[in-house]
Amino acid sequence: MEFTNLVDYLYQRGAANFKVKLGLERIEELTKRIGCPQNSFKSIHVTGTNGKGSVTTALSQILRYNGMKVGTFISPHLVSLTERIKINGENISEREFVQIYNEIEEEIKKMDLKGEEYAPSFFEITTAMAFKYFEKQKVDVGIIEVGLGGRLDATNVINSDVSVITSISKDHIKTLGNTLEAIAYEKAGIIKKNNFLVLGNIDESPKKVILNKAKEVNAEKVYEHGKDFNSTNHRYFINNNMLDYYGINSEIKDLIFGANGTFQMENVTTSLAVVEAFMQKFGKALSIEKIREAMANFYWEGRFEYTEINGKKIVFDGAHNFAAAQQLEKSINLYFPTQKKIALIGILDDKDYKKMSQIFASVFDKIIVTSVPTERGRHPELIYEEFKKHTKNVEFIKDPSEGFNKLLSEKSDIYFFTGSLYLLGKIKELISTNLVAL
Structure with missing residues (x-):
C-alpha cells in the first residue's frame, strides 16, 4: 500500500x-x-x-x-x-x-x-x-x-x-x-x-x-x-x-x-x-x-513560532482554546507591544470561541476569519458573527488560501496565523507546496 x-x-x-x-x-x-x-x-x-x-x-x-x-x-x-x-x-x-x-x-x-x-x-x-x-x-x-x-x-x-x-x-x-x-x-x-x-x-x-x-x-x-x-x-x-x-x-x-x-x-x-x-x-x-x-536548539513548531518570509515577519501560534488565547495575548504584549498586528484566525466549533474572540479582537488591529479544514470547523460563519460583536476590523474569507493571500496583501508589522493547529497545518502545507502567493 x-x-x-x-x-x-x-x-x-x-x-x-x-x-x-x-x-x-x-x-x-x-x-x-x-x-x-x-x-x-x-x-x-x-x-x-x-x-x-x-x-x-x-x-x-x-x-x-x-x-x-x-x-x-x-x-x-x-x-x-x-x-x-x-x-x-x-x-x-x-x-x-x-x-x-x-x-x-x-x-x-x-x-x-x-x-x-x-x-x-x-x-x-x-x-x-x-x-x-x-x-x-x-x-x-x-x-x-x-x-x-x-x-x-x-x-x-x-x-x-x-x-x-x-x-x-x-x-x-x-x-x-x-x-x-x-x-x-x-x-x-x-x-x-x-x-x-x-x-x-x-x-x-x-x-x-x-x-x-x-x-x-x-x-x-x-x-x-x-x-x-x-x-x-x-x-x-x-x-x-x-x-x-x-x-x-x-x-x-x-x-x-x-x-x-x-x-x-x-x-x-x-x-x-x-x-x-x-x-x-x-x-x-x-x-x-x-x-x-x-x-x-529547542523550538516548537506552531507555538508562537516566529519566522520571516520574503521580508514579512510572521508568527504561527496554535492558540486553540481559551487558556491558550490568554497566553497568546500575554506573549503579544511582551514581544510586540507597539507593532501593528493583523491575523488570519480559524477556530473549531467545539471551542469556547465566544471568549476567544474577545481576546483576539483586543490584540489584533485587523482580523480575517476563515474556516478550519476539519469536520469540527463546519460553521466559521457563526464564529465570524461573534467576532463582529467585538471589532469592526474583521472580515470573513472562507477559503484559507484566499485568506492567506489577502492577509499578506495588507500592510502590517507582524502577520499572525492562529487558532486551530489544523489551520496552521493547512497554511504550512500551502506554503510548502507553493499554492499561495508569497
Whole structure:
C-alpha cells in the first residue's frame, strides 16, 4: 500500500470525522496481539490541557543530547502524519510508516471482524504503530504525549516510569468534564504505581485531586512546580529567551532557549524537572552543558513560532482554546507591544470561541476569519458573527488560501496565523507546496 493511500484509509476509520473512542479495551487487545511493544522501553507519559506538546518535544531534545536514543509520539501533526512518530527528533519515513502498519494489519483486521465496537480507531492504530516502531528501533526511552485526557486515552496502556501533568484548564469539557477538578481526575489517570510524578504550575483545587490520586496508586515520588522546582528572571527575546532554573538537584543560570511565548517559561521549567526526575529514578548522570546545547536548539513548531518570509515577519501560534488565547495575548504584549498586528484566525466549533474572540479582537488591529479544514470547523460563519460583536476590523474569507493571500496583501508589522493547529497545518502545507502567493 502506498503511503498516501494508507493515510486516506486510516482517516476513513474515523479521523476524518474526529470520532473519539475513549477506553483501553481495544488498545490493550491490539498491543497484546502484537507482543506488548510498549513494555520494551522506559517511558515518560505527558498530559495537560496546554503545554504537553512543548514539554514532550523539549524532553526529547534534552535526553537525546544526553546520549539516549529517544522515541517521541505526539499529536496532532501539522502537515504530515509522519510527524507524530519520531526517533531523536526525526520523523518516521513514509516507507517505514507503511512497513510498520503492514506488520500489525492482520491483527487489526481480526479485531475489525468482531464488529465496530471492537475495531481499533485511527488514534489507537497510530499509537500501537509508534510502540512497535520504538521496539524495533530499540529506543532507550519513549516520550508519549496523551491524545485526550489521560485515564481512558489509548496511550495509557503504557506503564510509565515518569508521569507529567503540565497544566489544568477547561477544554474538551463534553468529554472530560466542566470543572477543573473533573478534568484533573481524568489527567491523573496516567499516574502509575511506583512511578515519579512531576506537576507543572497547577491551581490548588485540581492539584489536590491529582495528589490524592498519586497517594491512592502509591506513586513513588511527587515533584511540584513552585515547591520542588521553579524558575526566575525570565527574559523574552524572539528566538532567544532565557531563565534561571532552580531544580530538584540542579541550578542552571542564564539558560537560553529558542522557543517563544510566555507559556514556554513554565514548559521549559517543567521539562527540566522531568529530566532530573527521570535521571534520578535510573541513577543516570545529567550533563548541564548538554542541557544548554539542547535548549539553545529547542523550538516548537506552531507555538508562537516566529519566522520571516520574503521580508514579512510572521508568527504561527496554535492558540486553540481559551487558556491558550490568554497566553497568546500575554506573549503579544511582551514581544510586540507597539507593532501593528493583523491575523488570519480559524477556530473549531467545539471551542469556547465566544471568549476567544474577545481576546483576539483586543490584540489584533485587523482580523480575517476563515474556516478550519476539519469536520469540527463546519460553521466559521457563526464564529465570524461573534467576532463582529467585538471589532469592526474583521472580515470573513472562507477559503484559507484566499485568506492567506489577502492577509499578506495588507500592510502590517507582524502577520499572525492562529487558532486551530489544523489551520496552521493547512497554511504550512500551502506554503510548502507553493499554492499561495508569497
